[in-house]
Amino acid sequence: MSIHPTAIxxxxxxxxxxxxxxxxxxxxxxxxxxxxxxxxxRAIVKEQTELGPGNTLHEDAVLGGLPQHSHLPEKIGxxxxxxxxxxxxxxxxxxxxxxEQATQIGDxxxxxxxxxxxxxxxxxxxxxxxxxxxxxxxxTVEDRAYVAGGAAVQQFRRVGRLAAVGGYSRAVKDVxxxxxxxxxxxxxxxxxxxxxxxxxxxxxxxxxxxxAYRLIYRSGLAWNEIxxxxxxxxxxxxxxEFYPFFADGKxxxxxxxxxxxxxxxxxxxADGRVSDENGVQAKxx
Numbered sequence: 001m002s003i004h005p006t007a008i009x010x011x012x013x014x015x016x017x018x019x020x021x022x023x024x025x026x027x028x029x030x031x032x033x034x035x036x037x038x039x040x041x042r043a044i045v046k047e048q049t050e051l052g053p054g055n056t057l058h059e060d061a062v063l064g065g066l067p068q069h070s071h072l073p074e075k076i077g078x079x080x081x082x083x084x085x086x087x088x089x090x091x092x093x094x095x096x097x098x099x100e101q102a103t104q105i106g107d108x109x110x111x112x113x114x115x116x117x118x119x120x121x122x123x124x125x126x127x128x129x130x131x132x133x134x135x136x137x138x139x140t141v142e143d144r145a146y147v148a149g150g151a152a153v154q155q156f157r158r159v160g161r162l163a164a165v166g167g168y169s170r171a172v173k174d175v176x177x178x179x180x181x182x183x184x185x186x187x188x189x190x191x192x193x194x195x196x197x198x199x200x201x202x203x204x205x206x207x208x209x210x211x212a213y214r215l216i217y218r219s220g221l222a223w224n225e226i227x228x229x230x231x232x233x234x235x236x237x238x239x240x241e242f243y244p245f246f247a248d249g250k251x252x253x254x255x256x257x258x259x260x261x262x263x264x265x266x267x268x269x270a271d272g273r274v275s276d277e278n279g280v281q282a283k284x285x
Contacts, residue, residue, distance in 0.1 A: 004041075016053065031064075034083065048076065048095055052083035052107075061087040067097045067119035067137065075099035082107035082125070093117040097137070106143075118155070130167070144199060146192075148183060160245055162199060164192040173252040176216070177241050178209055187257025188217065201238060208239040216242065217256040 001015060007025040009015070016035035021027065023041040031045050034053035039045070043057040049064030057063065064079045066072065077096025084107055087093070091111050096102040097119045105117070106125040114132040117123065121135050124143035129135075133147045136155035141147065145159045148167035158174045159165060165175060166183025175181055175188075178196065182189045191209055212234050216226060230243040246253065 007039075010047075028064075046095075049079040049081070051081045054084045055081060056086045058087060058089045058091075060089055061091045063087065063091075063093045065092055065094050067094045069097060069119065069137075073098055077101040077103070077120070079103045079105075081105045084108040085111065087111045088113045088115075091115045091117075094119040096120050112149075124161070142177065144195065146195060151183070154251075157251060158245075158249075161241065162192055162195045164195055171254060173254045174245075174249050175254050177245055178238060179213070181254055182257050185257045186254065188254050189257050196238075205237050205239075208234065208237045212239040212242050216246075 001017060001019050003009060003021045004023045004025070006023045007021045009021060009027040010029040010031070012029045013027045013031040013033065015033050016037065018036040019033050020038045022039055022043065025039045025042065026044045027033065028045065028047040030047050032050040033045070034051050034055070036054045037051055038056045040057060040059045042060050044062045045051070046062070046064035066076060077098050077100065079093060079095045080102045082105060085105060088111060090113055093105070094103060094117065101120055103117065103119055103121050105123040108125055109123060109127045111129050112131045115129045117135050118137040118139065120138045122140045124141060124145070126144045127141050128146045130147060130149040132150045134152040135141070136153060138156045139153045140158040142159060142161040144162045147159060147165040150167050151165050151169040151171065153159060153171040157171055159171065160175055160177030162178050163175045164180045165171060166181050168183045169181050170186045171181065178191055179188045180190055180192045181187070191206070191213060193206065196206055212230060215229055219226065227243065227246060230246065234240050234242060
């Protein structure tokens with residue numbers, strides 16, 4: 001164990017073996033740091049925060065801050081973090097809002113520069129949150145999901161397993177598992193094939209996901225019928241995960257992006273009329 005003389009560590013904190021606490025770090029009361037955690041200079045771990053073994057906090061990361069809420073209760077919840085996670089510079093993670101609740105982060109996640117994880121979020125394992133991702137309160141990010149830079153996820157929404165959320169997306173509804181969300185339009189644009197291949201899924205699994213995807217987004221059936229067919233026709237493999245995800249949904253699901261209308265070149269003439277490739281259309285308003 002190595003604690004820099006300029007660090008402030010509360011006497012009630014439980015520090016595991018092999019922990020390194022760098023210059024000007026702050027470790028508040030009732031904190032647990034598991035074995036081999038590494039806190040770079042100026043990292044802050046606030047009270048009621050528990051870290052498992054092998055977590056790394058880079059400069060100015062702040063874990064366990066108070067929830068951003070206009071009516072904070074008298075007793076605030078906890079922050080519980082698993083093992084092997086990396087929190088890069090200026091990341092912030094807030095504790096659960098109420099005494100019996102906790103923000104929870106699993107194992108082996110990469111949280112990049114400037115990411116904010118709000119109160120009561122549930123983060124799975126092996127996720128990647130790119131620079132400046134913003135997760136509001138009560139957001140769930142399931143295992144192996146990838147959320148690109150500057151994306152925002154609205155409170156209580158879910159990002160499904162192995163989903164890929166594009167940069168600057170606005171996830172105002174649930175993002176289903178295994179799909180890609182386009183950063184420009186915030187629409188679903190197909191399956192996350194690269195992520196599926198990296199996760200070791202075979203052609204048969206991906207074919208089943210394709211069939212389920214077509215049923216969900218392109219069949220034109222009523223929603224109840226889609227759910228019924230997902231439950232009865234896709235009973236094994238990764239495609240079987242669609243039904244429980246959709247059945248548990250409360251806030252809707254991100255729609256598929258549709259091809260935009262063909263672009264029209266418009267020219268504004270000196271007389272105030274508008275022309276395009278088909279000729280004069282109308283007087284400009």
